[in-house]
Amino acid sequence: MKIIDWYILKRYLGTFFVMIMLFIPIGIAIDVAEKINKILENGIPLIEVLGYYGNFTIYFANMLFPIFLFISIIWFTSKLAGNTEIVAILSSGISYMRFLRPYIIGATFIFIFSLLMGFFIVPKASLGYNDFKFKYLKRKEIRQTQNVFKQISKNEFIYVSNFSYSDKTGYNFTLEKFDGFNLVSKIEAGRIVYNDSTKDYTLYNYQKRTVGKLDDVIEKEPVKKVKFNFEVDDLTPAIYAAETMTLTELNKFIEKEKMRGSANINAYLVVKYKKYSVPVSAFILTIIAVAVSSMKRRGGMGVNLAMGIGLAFTYIFFDKIFGTLAEASSINPLFAVWFPNVVFGILAVYLLNNAKR
Known part of the structure; x- marks a missing residue:
């Protein structure tokens, strides 16, 4: 130079x-x-x-x-x-x-x-x-909280009509599991609460329907603790989540959110x-x-x-x-x-x- x-x-x-x-x-x-x-x-x-x-x-x-x-x-x-x-x-x-x-x-x-x-x-x-x-x-709320619909795996879908991140509580919860286009099971609950200490969920008015070849099996309980393969942050990422990730993290996050229909x-x-x-x-x-x-x-x-x-x-x-x-x-x-x-x-x-x- x-x-x-x-x-x-x-x-x-x-x-x-x-x-x-x-x-x-x-x-x-x-x-x-x-x-x-x-x-x-x-x-x-x-x-x-x-x-x-x-x-x-x-x-x-x-x-x-x-x-x-x-x-x-x-x-x-x-x-x-x-x-x-x-x-x-x-x-x-x-x-x-x-x-x-x-x-x-x-x-x-x-x-x-x-x-x-x-x-x-x-x-x-x-x-x-x-x-x-x-x-x-x-x-104030910084996440999607109304009509949350997510695909959490290749064949599992969840839905809550309303979700409060501050107290980790959702309402009208549904989890559906499919085998191809066929429904395998469906879990419903009037309310779902995430437990930080045990990393699981408490479901109130729990009901599970398992689809059988000849007849369905129905399970009901007033309160039931269940461990799912998703966490609250996966369910409702903050609106600024993408800004806080490195390029590698962001690429993985986008692929996951595409699968979930974000x-x-x-x-x-x-x-x-x-x-x-x-x-x-x-x-x-x-x-x-x-x-x-x-x-x-x-x-x-x-x-x-x-x-x-x-x-x-x-x-x-x-x-x-x-x-x-x-x-x-x-x-x-x-x-x-x-x-x-x-x-x-x-x-x-x-x-x-x-x-x-």
């Missing part, structure tokens, strides 16, 4: 991390101001609050890194353009694509860093962040695909930011920053809208997650060609 490469690369990475260090404390201050009353009212231990804000830092830095990256590139590239350094670089015989090389190298570093963070570190931070929020601040499967797939699409955006946003800010404008850096912030928030808007549509409708999650990158990738190519001319 030449001196010019090191010069731009150091500014690329340095400005990006300084931007994160500047904005994260602002985000923490706003969050503290919003939640301080609940924290004091609930008497939350200081060590848990500090842990929460450690996780908060990782969680939101990962979520907003496209904006931080975009603004930081526009900031220092506009300064280069304002000081006519880019004109001097290009006038020395270096092509625009050669000038862009250190930016692509920097984007590669950010891509790898973001990919590893999303696979291994962010999920653990997300678990701590969400657990704290729902334990102390929101205190209603939230699209939401889980959106989380999986974003682990790849968000890091890839580093290349797209880098090219757009350089193309927009490498020209010296009459309005100076302010015009470039305004354009950059507008484009960055448009990207985030597209990303959130299509992600939400995929979770709430039949839109293909893969299409929804990658659509913003495709649109802004086309924009990046157009702006790059325009900047080269």
Whole structure:
């Protein structure tokens, strides 16, 4: 690498991390101001609050890194353009694509860093962040609780009309076992309660019908303890469960939820695909930011920053809208997650060609 490469690369990475260090404390201050009353009212231990804000830092830095990256590139590239350094670089015989090389190298570093963070570190931070929020601040159901229908094995299906995770209790419980298309047995109970200590279930108004060749066998008991091959967390995973898993765990979880006919499967797939699409955006946003800010404008850096912030928030808007549509409708999650990158990738190519001319 030449001196010019090191010069731009150091500014690329340095400005990006300084931007994160500047904005994260602002985000923490706003969050503290919003939640301080609940924290004091609930008497939350200081060590848990500090842990929460450690996780908060990782969680939101990962979520907003496209904006931080975009603004930081526009900031220092506009300064280069304002000081006519880019004109001097290009006038020395270096092509625009050669000038862009250190930016692509920097984007590669950010891509790898973001990919590893999303696979291994962010999920653990997300678990701590969400657990704290729902334990102390929101205190509301975070799971599917109405008409829960799951396939728990190749030939077993369960159903509860209503489920309360706080006291591990379900109502109008049914478990059906099949052999191909033939019903083998059916267990019903008016109420089912999970026992944490013994890892089994207590069924009230228990009834089991075993289908025979000539006659059915019916067993009834007021109260009966039964051990099933599923746990409460398998039955009703938290809505943020996918965010808290590493890539390997997430792939296994999605396969299990597909088998069980989960209603939230699209939401889980959106989380999986974003682990790849968000890091890839580093290349797209880098090219757009350089193309927009490498020209010296009459309005100076302010015009470039305004354009950059507008484009960055448009990207985030597209990303959130299509992600939400995929979770709430039949839109293909893969299409929804990658659509913003495709649109802004086309924009990046157009702006790059325009900047080269």
